[in-house]
Amino acid sequence: MKRMTPLKFAFFGFSYALLIGAFALLYLPIVIIFLLSINSSTRGYNWQGFSLEWYSQLLFNFANPSSDLVLFREAIFNTIWIALRSTFFATIFGTAFAIGIHARDKKRRLRMMVMNNVPVVNPDIVTGISLMVVFSLLGFALGETTVLLAHIFFSIPYVVLSVMPKLKQLDPHLYEAALDLGCTRLQGAWKVIIPNIRTGIIGGALIAFTMSIDDFVISYFTSGVDFENVSIWLYTKMRNPQNLNPTLYAYNVLIILITIAILFTINRRRDKKEIPA
């Protein structure tokens, strides 16, 4: 191994310190959330000993849940149901749009990609009030439907961004060959293009789903008064944190664990594919 110059040595030492500091900054709240989820205190302020009470409340107490837990469960249901539907539609539309954009000549394609970046770059609050304004203008009552439309809106660009690189790797002649062999345009797309960009589609769907599950600001501005997802439910409670039901933390830890499991499975499957037997 080459010897490091003192400057390089100092740089790497400094960088490792920053790396550790950055990870500490990111994981300190996660540690606190985990501790709050296994804390027996009802108010969740001080540490009062280990308990799995909140997990069992969340998952198993259907006989006599507190009114708070009922509302929280409803918010969880709303969050997941919105996320599933918005992911479904955003993935289909996003993939179709990406294929359409990719099929354009270079100038048009770049122009459309710049347009695609608008919701990605725009701050959530700007997207939120814009959608609130336009939905009211078009005569929609703010509620579940407008939240769903909003989620589809902000998810599509991520699907497009995720699918596009896979389309670029695709050999365009394959599609032409499928058409020459008698496929219709859509059959060709379905049988040749879709299987080849599958990983991009799955990646895009995963991003869309996680964006939807965690969204607060855009949902908040497009939901009106009658519809609550987990974030909105939490936001209304944040003014008096002592009333916060700790099942929230249990829910959150479960979501983290599910995310890790999904990531792990995908990584494993990718590894298997990359290393030929």
Added chain:
Amino acid sequence: MHRLRRLGDPYVVWMATLILLPTVFLVLLSFSDLSFFRPGGFTLTLSQLRVFGSPIVRRSLSNSFLFASGVSVASFLIGYPVAYLLTTLRESTKRILMAILILPLWTNMLVRITAWERIFSQNSIFSDVFGFAIPILGTAGAVWIGLLAMYLPFMILPLFSVLDKMDKRLIEAAKDLGANDVQTFLRVVLPLSASGIVSGFIMTFLPSLTAFALPETLGWRNIPMIGMEIQKQFILKGFEADAINQGAVISLSIMAFSVLSFLLIAKVDKEGETLL
């Protein structure tokens, strides 16, 4: 695949409806007395701009600008060495560390804010477990740390993605041609990572500029920021005369920054490769 080009057309209509239309309407609301809830006749006027005369709005604007600039610069100073370091590691280590870095982003932002609220309290689960307290809730320090923790990954990710794709032979070439480490960095590495730097600055600057739940929870009313004012105009005061019009004025001033960001992104990274 040219035959599939029509598939993208509905997207243009969809985006025009949901981006262009509301923008035009926000401009109209800002420069007229049009009522949001009872749209009808209106006259053009500059009187809505009086919202900038309000001391709280001015303070919020300058706070937001200060915090957003500070957070993005600090994220860059921390994020660049970290991203660079990550690219030098073994492939498997690199992948694991990146996964560890991304994981906290998949925890609801508001839940993380409540966790920071506990950390910065005098007497909380944090002080019980760690044995000391950092009682800075309601101060600028809490907002600085909270914003930095929230948005730092959005600087590291695009920087990592450009640095990792960079052809390392260019660095060797620079060395062979006689450049020292500092010269190589300033004249080769830094310019080649420009698109990541621009994305990173935008992805940390804009969200911290418009944050509202975080400064509200960690800084209380002591650190008013512009997101809180926009929310006040649109949600809390929504039904008062002119409230939405004035909210639209504030939003437009914020949108000026996003338009600027877009032009930058469109220049360095049209296809949005650093945005994912």
